[in-house]
Amino acid sequence: MPKHILRLSVLIVVSLALAVSAKAYFTVDSFYRYGHYRADSVPMIAAQEPAYRGPAYCADCHSDRHGQWSSNGHKTVKCEICHGPARTHPFDPNDPDKTFKLPRPTAEDTRTLCTLCHMQLTARPLRDPPQQAWDPAVGKSAPWRTGISQVLPDEHSGGSACLMCHDPHQPKPIRFKEELVQAAQP
Amino acid sequence: MQPDESAPLPGRQDEQKSADRRRFLAGAGAACASAALASVLGPTLALGETRVSFPTPDYDWEKHNWGYGIDATKCIGCLRCVDACKNENGVAKDAHHFRTWVERYVYIEGEKHPRIDSQADPGNIAVSAPDASRFDDRYKDAKVEKAFFVPKMCNHCQEPSCVQVCPTGATYKTKDGAVLVDKSYCIGCQYCVQACPYGARYFNDVERRADKCTWCYHRISKGMNPACVEVCPVGARVFGDMNDKSSPISRFLKDNRVFVLKPEMGNKPTCFYIGIDKEVS
Numbered sequence: 051m052p053k054h055i056l057r058l059s060v061l062i063v064v065s066l067a068l069a070v071s072a073k074a075y076f077t078v079d080s081f082y083r084y085g086h087y088r089a090d091s092v093p094m095i096a097a098q099e100p101a102y103r104g105p106a107y108c109a110d111c112h113s114d115r116h117g118q119w120s121s122n123g124h125k126t127v128k129c130e131i132c133h134g135p136a137r138t139h140p141f142d143p144n145d146p147d148k149t150f151k152l153p154r155p156t157a158e159d160t161r162t163l164c165t166l167c168h169m170q171l172t173a174r175p176l177r178d179p180p181q182q183a184w185d186p187a188v189g190k191s192a193p194w195r196t197g198i199s200q201v202l203p204d205e206h207s208g209g210s211a212c213l214m215c216h217d218p219h220q221p222k223p224i225r226f227k228e229e230l231v232q233a234a235q236p
Numbered sequence: 237m238q239p240d241e242s243a244p245l246p247g248r249q250d251e252q253k254s255a256d257r258r259r260f261l262a263g264a265g266a267a268c269a270s271a272a273l274a275s276v277l278g279p280t281l282a283l284g285e286t287r288v289s290f291p292t293p294d295y296d297w298e299k300h301n302w303g304y305g306i307d308a309t310k311c312i313g314c315l316r317c318v319d320a321c322k323n324e325n326g327v328a329k330d331a332h333h334f335r336t337w338v339e340r341y342v343y344i345e346g347e348k349h350p351r352i353d354s355q356a357d358p359g360n361i362a363v364s365a366p367d368a369s370r371f372d373d374r375y376k377d378a379k380v381e382k383a384f385f386v387p388k389m390c391n392h393c394q395e396p397s398c399v400q401v402c403p404t405g406a407t408y409k410t411k412d413g414a415v416l417v418d419k420s421y422c423i424g425c426q427y428c429v430q431a432c433p434y435g436a437r438y439f440n441d442v443e444r445r446a447d448k449c450t451w452c453y454h455r456i457s458k459g460m461n462p463a464c465v466e467v468c469p470v471g472a473r474v475f476g477d478m479n480d481k482s483s484p485i486s487r488f489l490k491d492n493r494v495f496v497l498k499p500e501m502g503n504k505p506t507c508f509y510i511g512i513d514k515e516v517s
Contacts (some may be wrong), residue, residue: 087408091418092291098454101324102463127469131316135323165370167314167469172375173340173383198312198470217255 101135104128108136119219132163132218157211161203164212170200294296295457300412302451304392304462305474305488309511311385313338313371315355317464324452324463331356331368333438334391335449336464340371341515345379350515354388386516387473389464390415390436390449391497391505398407398428398437398448407446413506414451422446433501446448 066202080089108129109116119125130136142148175197201207207214215223224227279482289296321336323416324327339354353360355368363372375383396415399407407428422445429437429446440447452462456475460466465475485508488494494508498517509516 081405084411085408086405088405088418088421090292091421092410092416092453095416095450095453096291096295096457097244097417100452100455100458100460100463102320102455102466104460104466110356126471128467130320131467131469135320161458166316167312169370169373169375171371171373172342172378172380173385175309175384 076171086168102130103136104130111140113217122220122222124221127167127218137217146194157213160213160218161211164216164218165203167198168200170202174198174200238251292457295459297410297412297457299479301478302392303455303476303478303485303489304411304451304507305391305485305492305494306387306507306509307472307474307488307492307511308384308386308509308516310470310472311338312470312472313340313385315369315371316467316469317387319357319369320463320467321449324455325450327447328440328442329367331361331366333440333447335436335438335447336387338371339386339388339516341376341382341384341386341513342378342380343382344375345381350382351375351514352515381511384511384513386509386512387464388434388436389453389507390432391434391503391507392449392451394504394506395502397431397433397501397503398446401427401431403427404513410453414453414456416449416453417448418447418449419443419445433498433503434505 078088078090081087083089105116105120105128112129116129119129132155136152137143138150139152140149144149177197177199203209212218237420283367315338316333317336318338321327321334325335327333327335334356337354337356339352341350341352343350355364355371359374360370361368364370392415394409395411396407396409399409399415402408403425404421404423407415407421408416408418408499424439424444424446426439426446429439435448437448438441439445449465452460452464455462455466461475462473465473474484474486474488476485478489480486488509488510492510494510495512496505497509497512498505
């Protein structure tokens with residue numbers, strides 16, 4: 051075999067071997083296991099801790115509140131929507147010996163939180179049939195069909211906190227403004 | 237007469253040369269083929285081992301085929317899904333980074349096309365601080381003929397463009413239907429961000445990598461719903477296993493006539509919509 055062919059073939063074989071071994075060395079074991087990606091990244095993504103734990107998690111300790119909440123129309127509004135994600139509550143994620151509390155919404159917060167859903171808004175589906183005012187004499191308002199009851203907060207409450215009349219855990223009015231006004235009078 | 241083996245025949249020298257060349261080429265070819273075979277067979281042979289549940293001991297992705305449904309007629313635009321998604325997945329709390337978002341389509345009397353804004357629109361940011369956590373009521377004095385909200389997110393396509401264009405294999409389609417991003421293999425080239433016809437990907441400026449909805453893969457692989465589905469107070473978002481005939485998504489698909497966004501793109505989304513209009517894309 052002529053020299054230059056021999057050199058060329060040695061060069062080709064060496065670079066082939068180099069390329070193959072470099073590829074084997076640099077490709078992680080799991081890369082082609084299921085396709086053109088690193089299979090080990092799937093368990094890594096699946097290992098993330100959930101932040102939202104669901105009402106059943108809350109019910110372990112707050113069973114009375116859970117019972118009240120789950121028995122009325124607000125039962126689709128889950129605890130963590132207003133109270134924030136439970137994460138590892140009541141334990142501190144960094145130090146299991148410590149505890150941490152979830153922020154407690156204030157009366158002013160409730161107004162921000164309630165209006166996220168109940169502010170009258172273009173494109174927000176209205177109740178069908180249109181919502182009727184709560185009638186204390188009859189003891190009920192229009193039945194729930196579709197959509198959501200919406201108010202203009204300033205007209206509806208004149209600026210007072212939603213909490214004055216409504217308990218978010220049981221939103222049908224439990225107190226009435228008139229009663230409150232009377233109670234406030236000397 | 238027996239041919240003399242040793243006698244030089246005309247052309248013999250050339251033949252020998254070409255035989256050498258042939259032998260060399262065959263050898264080189266075989267070397268190449270065996271190298272290629274080894275690289276292909278290696279991982280394939282590894283599959284032959286007894287298969288354990290993957291990706292976690294309690295969850296086997298071969299047994300699931302996830303699907304997502306969005307009922308736009310129910311959406312009230314409260315944006316709790318967006319908030320929950322950001323809390324769950326550590327998405328930046330500003331008006332430019334979303335794994336899921338909500339758009340508002342408003343058809344005003346006398347106008348040819350709907351006005352489309354999302355919660356990230358400057359007007360909405362103005363009423364809700366920088367995190368764009370609520371819609372404003374800018375149309376309250378307009379003559380609105382029709383209006384609705386459309387939640388948007390990654391469509392977890394069966395033929396994902398983002399996976400096709402990724403140069404490093406950092407994004408992929410799992411066997412149970414989710415499109416995920418491998419953080420450590422993403423080089424932040426953002427080609428996928430441009431390739432997605434739905435604008436569902438964003439660039440994580442802190443980690444310098446592409447980011448997107450995972451259907452909360454860490455939740456669904458533990459038997460929970462994605463965070464957005466978990467918090468939706470009106471049931472506008474539906475999630476489940478399409479292999480399971482009694483799951484919410486199977487009922488959603490059976491009971492409704494569903495649409496997908498931009499079917500002409502050929503991405504075959506697995507997010508199904510009801511109650512959207514022809515203008516929604």
